[in-house]
Amino acid sequence: MRRFDRRAVLGFSLAGVALALGGCKRTTTAGTPLTPMSPISSYASINPAGTYGPVADRFPIQAFDTSSINPAYTRREVPFSTTEPAGTIIVDPREHFLYYVLPGGRAMRYGVGVGKEGFGWSGTATINSKQEWPDWYPPKEMIERRPDIKPQLSQLQSGVGVAGGLSNPLGARAMYLWQNGKDTLYRIHGTLEPQTIGTNVSSGCIRMINQDAIDLYNRVTVGTRVVVLGARTGV
Numbered sequence: 001m002r003r004f005d006r007r008a009v010l011g012f013s014l015a016g017v018a019l020a021l022g023g024c025k026r027t028t029t030a031g032t033p034l035t036p037m038s039p040i041s042s043y044a045s046i047n048p049a050g051t052y053g054p055v056a057d058r059f060p061i062q063a064f065d066t067s068s069i070n071p072a073y074t075r076r077e078v079p080f081s082t083t084e085p086a087g088t089i090i091v092d093p094r095e096h097f098l099y100y101v102l103p104g105g106r107a108m109r110y111g112v113g114v115g116k117e118g119f120g121w122s123g124t125a126t127i128n129s130k131q132e133w134p135d136w137y138p139p140k141e142m143i144e145r146r147p148d149i150k151p152q153l154s155q156l157q158s159g160v161g162v163a164g165g166l167s168n169p170l171g172a173r174a175m176y177l178w179q180n181g182k183d184t185l186y187r188i189h190g191t192l193e194p195q196t197i198g199t200n201v202s203s204g205c206i207r208m209i210n211q212d213a214i215d216l217y218n219r220v221t222v223g224t225r226v227v228v229l230g231a232r233t234g235v
Contacts, residue, residue, distance in 0.1 A: 051075060052211050058133050059166050061210050068195040073097075073111020075212050080107035089188075089216075089226040091206055093122070096198045098188070098206065100219055110216065111197045113207040121186065122230035127222055128178035133164035134189075167192070172210040173217040177226055188226070189213060 051074070055061035066074055073096065080099055084090060090099045090107075093114040099107040137159050138149060152167070153160050162168050171190020178184060188206045190213035191197075197209055206228075208216065 052209065055172075055211060055214065057172060057214070059172070061172060064194050064209055064211060069111065069197050073198045075108065075110050075209075075215065077102070077106055078109045079105060080109075081105055082107075084225070084227060087220075087224060089127075089220065089224060091226065091228045093200075093228065098208070098216070100216060108215075108219070110208055110212045113191065113193075113196045113199055113201045122228045123179070125177040125179045125184055125186070125226045125228070127175045127188075127220055127224040127226060128183070129176045129222060130217060130220070131164075131174050131176070132217075133168070133172060134170050134174040135161050135164050136168050136170050137161035171207075171213055173213040175217065175220065175224075188216070 052064040052066055054063045078099075080101065082088075082090065082099075082101060084101055086101050086103045088101045090101065091097075091112065091114070092099070096112055096114060098110045098112045100110075101107050135156050135158065137156070138146075138153075138161065143150065143153070143160075152162050154163065156163055164170070169192055170187065171192065174187045174189040176183065177186045177188065186205055188208065190210040191207040193201075193207075194209040196207070201207070
């Protein structure tokens with residue numbers, strides 16, 4: 001059992017933060033998923049039927065076929081030892097897990113996709129706001145770098161972007177991470193590409209299966225502390 005201590009957390013790094021604003025955009029580059037640690041047949045005994053079934057939401061969410069990812073990355077409650085209080089989010093990018101700390105030495109564990117090489121980060125932040133089916137506003141630098149995304153953009157209330165919906169890279173929910181009163185430009189959010197969970201794929205954002213993003217969204221409140229561990233964190 002891993003023990004997470006806040007003293008082991010590395011300092012927050014915002015290197016390449018301008019690129020991170022576009023980090024929630026889907027990408028075709030992904031790392032290698034973890035080698036399966038348990039047979040797919042064990043999934044049903046851990047995850048109740050319907051966990052990743054269709055969701056009737058503002059926009060209908062299709063069922064997710066979990067056979068496309070390692071079963072270790074499906075949502076489950078696990079034993080968890082930490083000095084952080086219940087209600088804290090702890091992200092372990094190296095293992096591709098997000099933990100929502102529960103009372104009594106337990107946590108709800110979710111598989112996540114994290115930053116690819118050159119886009120990883122660590123430190124502490126706070127959930128400053130939460131949005132259902134959020135709009136996505138890529139920075140001008142990204143639009144210039146990726147002219148292929150221009151056809152997807154339109155004039156929205158807060159600028160040029162992609163309206164919330166089934167074609168939005170932020171998915172069904174987004175939780176916005178701030179530090180010291182400033183937007184870090186990183187988010188915890190749903191994804192259009194759930195099969196990339198368990199890989200290093202984003203430009204810094206923490207992506208989740210939409211059903212998991214909704215589950216976490218319903219648990220957290222504005223002000224929730226988020227701890228992202230560094231790659232060299234020990235066991």
